[in-house]
Amino acid sequence: MRSTVLSMLSLLGLFIGSVSAETQVDATSLHKDIREAVLRVPVAVQDAFGRDVAGDLLVTTFKPNGPGPFPLLIISHGRNSEKRGEYGRQRFESAARFFVRKGFAVAAPLRLGYGELASQGDPENSHGCSRPNYAPALAAAARQIVAVAQAMATQPDVDASRLVLVGQSVGGIASVAAAAMRPPGLVAAINFAGGHGGSPTVHRGEPCQPAQLKRLFQSYGELNAGAEAPTPTLWIYTENDMYFAPRHSRDWAEAYRSGGGLVDYRLLPAIGDDGHRLFAAANDVWQPLVDEFLTQQGFSQSGVMKPPPGTEFAPLSDVEALPLHSFTAHEGYKKFLLSKPPRAFALNSDGEFGYASGEDVLSRALGFCQKRKGKPCSFYAVDDKVVWRPQ
Structure with missing residues (x-):
């Protein structure tokens, strides 16, 4: 199956190069519990003027524990x-x-045109608000997404015949554009607040030339549905998106559908000061929606975390009852007690601990606790309850 995936990807006209591990990243910054690693993936694309832009993409990867092979999911930034x-x-x-x-x-x-690769060109430049040229910008982004899928397909613990694309903002529409290329193994695509040419300060909620984007979305729907059954896609936008007002995202979804694309469009209530940030700032809101959508596509393993029930192990405020007896752990728990719910505190038998408050607290507390050694942690307290169950 892997050789078939690689052969089909090469037919897409993508630059094929060898993948290498990134040696400049501080290993202590990588989270062991989710097997974080950093790779270099060479790619080459063209900008709107037909100029070649090439470089080695910096790709961060995360994997479950075990031998796999695991289905592949690519997240594309805005x-x-x-x-x-x-x-x-x-x-x-x-x-x-x-x-x-x-x-x-x-x-x-991290795509071409950003960060350390910014000086090598900007293939995603749409060239001004009055007469933007979105198609080549999004084609360049889409080709990089598919090139990363190609590179990841060479890893023995990755099953690239089950591929999901996810993106935020420009990464969202680029993921839809990549889905239109029908890369091998594509199962689904998820578009968070996707679009191009927006500015919350200059023209709030009104992207440059939205009709051009509408035509592009329709063409992506046509291409995706052209050869086979259309790929299921989930589009998530908000009422207070400061880049793309709801009337535009609705139009784009309908255009994609009219082209033959399969789209589940969700318009969420206002989130914070700018709903355009929902992917990064509202995990507690979107994760159940995405969990349900991906379950429908055959990925039935749940990703949503639920707080454990309370126990009678100790009163919440009893710092001395904490199973960890170090000064550092006690001080950390005191800081947890001073934070406001939602909040969570986790620990393990090696004396490691982590706590978080605000958004996505369960996952973040475990992440802080497990990041260094990767040894599993358990929750001690969540919100106003002790949930610890001694082993």
Whole structure:
């Protein structure tokens, strides 16, 4: 199956190069419990003027424990043209942990034109608001997404014949564009707040030339549905998206559907000050929706975490009852008690602990506890309850 996937990917006209491990990343910054690693993937694309832009993408990967092979999921980032040189290694840790819990190997690339690769060209530049040229920009992004799938297919614990694409903002529409290329093994695509040419300060909610984007979405639907049954896609937008107002995202979804694409469009209530950030800032909201969608596509392993029930082990405020007796652990628990719910505190028998408050607290608390050694942690307290059950 893997050789078939590689052969079909080469037919897409993608640059094929060898994948290498990144040696410049501090190993202590990698989270062992989700097998975080960093790779280099060579790619070459063309910009809107037909110029070649090439480089080695910095790709962060996460995997479940075990031999696999694991289905593959690729997360694609958005775009800030003014700060594209400041982009760092992409991780999306909360989202990555969710998808790893669902059994996926996850790859999050930093695309050409961003961060350390910004000086080599900007193939995703749409060339101004008055007369944008979105098609080549999105084709370049889509080809990089498929190239990462090609590279990950060479890994023995990755099953690239079961591929899911996920993206935020420009990464969202680029994932739809990549789905239109019908890469081998594609099962589904998820578009979070996808679009291009928006500005919350200059023209809030109104992207440049939305009709052009509508035509592109329709063409992506036509291409995706052209050869086989259309790929299931989930599109998630919000009422207060400061880049793309709901009337535009509705139009785009209908255009994609009219082209033959299969789309489940969800418009969520307002999230924070700008719902455009829902992928990074509202994991507790979107994870159940995505869990349900992916279960329908055959990925039945749950990724949503639920708080354990309370116990009578000790009163919440009893710091001395904590199974860890170090000064550092007690001070950490005191800080947890001072935080406001939602909150969670986790620990393990090696004396490691982690706590979090705010959004996605269960996953984040476990992540802080398990990141260094990778040894599993258990919850001691969640919100206003002790949930610890001595082994």
